[in-house]
Amino acid sequence: MYRIAYVDGRYLPHARAKVSVEDRGYQFADGVYEVCEVKDGKLVDERRHLARLERSLRELRIAEPMSYAALGVVMRETVRRNRVTDGIVYLQVTRGAAPRDFQFPVAPTRPTVVVTARNSDIARLDKLAEDGVAVVTVPDIRWQRVDIKSVSLLPNVLAKQAAREQGAREAWLVDKNGFVTEGASSNAWIVNREGKLLTRALGTGILPGITRSVLLDLIADQGIKFEERAFTVEEAYAAREAFVTSASQTVMPVVRIDGRPVGNGAPGLVATGLRREYRRYAAIS
Ligand code: PMP
Numbered sequence: 001m002y003r004i005a006y007v008d009g010r011y012l013p014h015a016r017a018k019v020s021v022e023d024r025g026y027q028f029a030d031g032v033y034e035v036c037e038v039k040d041g042k043l044v045d046e047r048r049h050l051a052r053l054e055r056s057l058r059e060l061r062i063a064e065p066m067s068y069a070a071l072g073v074v075m076r077e078t079v080r081r082n083r084v085t086d087g088i089v090y091l092q093v094t095r096g097a098a099p100r101d102f103q104f105p106v107a108p109t110r111p112t113v114v115v116t117a118r119n120s121d122i123a124r125l126d127k128l129a130e131d132g133v134a135v136v137t138v139p140d141i142r143w144q145r146v147d148i149k150s151v152s153l154l155p156n157v158l159a160k161q162a163a164r165e166q167g168a169r170e171a172w173l174v175d176k177n178g179f180v181t182e183g184a185s186s187n188a189w190i191v192n193r194e195g196k197l198l199t200r201a202l203g204t205g206i207l208p209g210i211t212r213s214v215l216l217d218l219i220a221d222q223g224i225k226f227e228e229r230a231f232t233v234e235e236a237y238a239a240r241e242a243f244v245t246s247a248s249q250t251v252m253p254v255v256r257i258d259g260r261p262v263g264n265g266a267p268g269l270v271a272t273g274l275r276r277e278y279r280r281y282a283a284i285s
Contacts, residue, residue, distance in 0.1 A: 003082055003116070003118070004017075004078065004081040004082055005017035005078070005114060005115065005116045006074050006077070006078050006113070006114065006115035006116075007019065007112075007113070007114050008110075008112060008113060008114075011077070011078070011081055014116075017114075019094075019097070019112050019114065020097035020112075022097045022098060022099060022100060023094055023096065023097045023112050024094050024095040024096060024097070024098065024105075025092065025094030025095075025112060025151055026094075027100055028102070029150060029151050029152035029153075029154075030060075030062075030094055030095045031062070031092055031093055031094030031095060031112070031150065031151045032053065032056035032057060032060065032062065032092070032093055032094075032148065032149050032150050032151065033090065033091060033092040033093070033149060033150075033151050034049045034050075034052065034053050034090075034091045034149065035088050035089075035090055035091075035246075035247050035248060036049045036075065036088065036089050036091070036247060037087075037088055037247045037248065037250070037282075038079050038084050038085070038086060038087050038088060038089055038117065039086055039279075039282075039284055040085060040086070040284075041079060041080070041084065041085050042284045042285060043072070043075060043076065043079070043089065043284070043285055044247070044282045044283070044284055045210050045214060045247075045282055045283050046072055046075070046283070046285050047283060047285075048210045048213060048214070048283075049210055049247075050068045050071060050072065052149060052208065052210065053068075053071075053091070053093070053149070054068065055148075056148045056149045056150065057093060059145070059148045060095075060148060060150070061104070062093060062094070062095050062111055063111055064111075065093055065110070065111040065112075065113045066113070071091065071113075074091075074113070074115050075089045075091060075115055075117075078115040078116065078117045079117045082116075082117045082118065082119075083119075084117045084118060084119050085119065086119060086120060086122050087117065087118050087119040087120040088117065088118065088120060088247065088248050089115065089116070089117040090114075090115065090116045090117065091113070091114075091115050092112075092113070092114045092115075092151060093111050093112070093113055094111060094112045094151070095109065095111060095112075096109035096110050096111050096112050097109070097112065120248065125249055125252075128169070128249075128252065129249075129251075129252055129253060129267065129272075129275055130267070131255070131267070132253040132254060132255030132256075132262075132265075132266060132267040133168070133169040133170065133244075133252055133253070133254055133255065133256075134166075134167060134168040134169060134170075134254070134255065134256035134257075134259075135163065135168050135169065135170045135171065135172050135183070135188075135242075135244070135254050135256070135257050135258075136162065136163050136166045136168045136171055136172070136257075136258055136259075137171070137172045137173075137174050137180070137233050137236075137257065137258055138158075138159045138162050138163075138171045138172070138173060138174065139173070139174055139176075140155075140173035140174055140175050140181045141155045141158075142155045142156070142173070144204055145204055146181075146204065146205065146206060146207055147202070147203065147204050147205075147206065147207060147208060149207055155173075155184075156184040156185060159171035159173060159184040160184045160185065163184070168256070169252075170183045170184060170185070170186055170244055170252075170254070171183065171184040172188050172233075172236070172257070174233055175205065175230075178232045178233055178234070179200070179230040179231065179232055179233075180200065180230065180231055180232070180233060180236060181200060181205050181206050181230075182200065182205075182206040182207065182209075183244045183246075185246055185248075186209070186244035186245055186246040186249070186252070187199060187200075187206065187207070187209040187211070187212040187244065187245045187246070188200070188236075188242075188244055189242065189243050189244070189245065189271075190231055190235065190236050190239035190240075190241065190242045191239060191240045191241035191242075191268060191270050191271075192231065192235055192238070192239055192240070193238055193239070193240065194225075195225060195240065196225045196226065196227055197219065197224055197225060197226045197227070197270060198226075198227055198228075198229060198231045198235075199212065199228060200228070200229070200230045200231075201228040201229060201230070202228075209245055209246065209247075210247060211245040211246055211247055211250060211251070211278075212245050214278070214281050214282055215245055215251070215274060215278065215281075217281055218274065218277055218278065218280075218281045219274075221281075222277070224270070233257075233258075236257050236262075237257060237258070237260055239262055239263070240262075240263045240268060241253070241262060241263055241267075241268030241269075241270050241271050242254035242255075242257060242262045242268075242271075243267075243268075243271035243274070243275075250275060250278045250279075251271060251274045251275035251278055252275075253267030253268060253271040253272065253275070254271075255267060
């Protein structure tokens with residue numbers, strides 16, 4: 001399909017949508033991004049995504065390229081021009097283009113803004129959720145500020161590729177103490193032997209997932225037994241259920257970890273229930 005991207009104030013066909021070779025996103029991965037779900041042509045949890053974007057920019061001292069209201073308008077317009085009904089909108093902000101030098105540019109530099117959008121194959125995602133997906137564990141070799149949603153994703157790229165090569169959809173990253181941090185592009189959850197739902201607590205070790213935060217509201221409302229704490233790979237192998245969360249797939253049941261079946265090897269009741277209920281808690285605007 002003919003696709004349109006927003007690049008620095010203009011909506012362009014993808015073939016003509018380009019940034020400078022000296023863009024610091026390209027040179028140094030000096031930028032941040034957001035992926036927001038689109039449902040019925042509307043943005044899901046826009047406010048929380050823009051709040052996280054604001055924090056990522058502040059942590060890296062990248063200037064705000066425009067008001068958050070204006071960014072919302074650009075995201076919606078990109079969704080509209082690409083005729084996205086159910087899919088994602090991608091927003092990236094880098095420190096901008098400047099002669100290559102490690103330090104921040106001294107001369108005033110405009111951040112580069114790129115927005116793209118595309119439909120997802122919803123039928124395929126629903127089928128995956130019905131069957132459940134496989135994950136493999138790999139060492140977490142990322143930097144120590146993965147709470148910032150930066151475009152520096154090389155370890156995630158390698159982890160996802162390793163997963164694919166082993167027939168899995170996602171990689172779970174494992175810290176040096178044997179605890180799962182999160183997925184390469186998702187947050188990781190289990191229902192343990194005692195029937196308690198677990199996901200790692202926030203901090204600098206994981207990305208504060210928006211889907212994760214919405215799910216926490218749902219869980220509190222439903223009175224599900226829950227604890228925010230790290231779990232080991234061994235605990236995950238022994239879990240009754242496992243699943244991952246992210247804006248592009250909401251709640252996705254996990255049925256195999258490193259080739260071992262989770263529980264009875266089928267999506268669990270908790271994961272399936274949370275996937276079904278999720279929509280009611282997401283803010284759509
Ligand atoms: N962790 C990582 C490393 C991710 O890349 C993502 C998805 N961008 C998530 C967690 C899930 O975050 P969200 O629910 O905001 O999509």
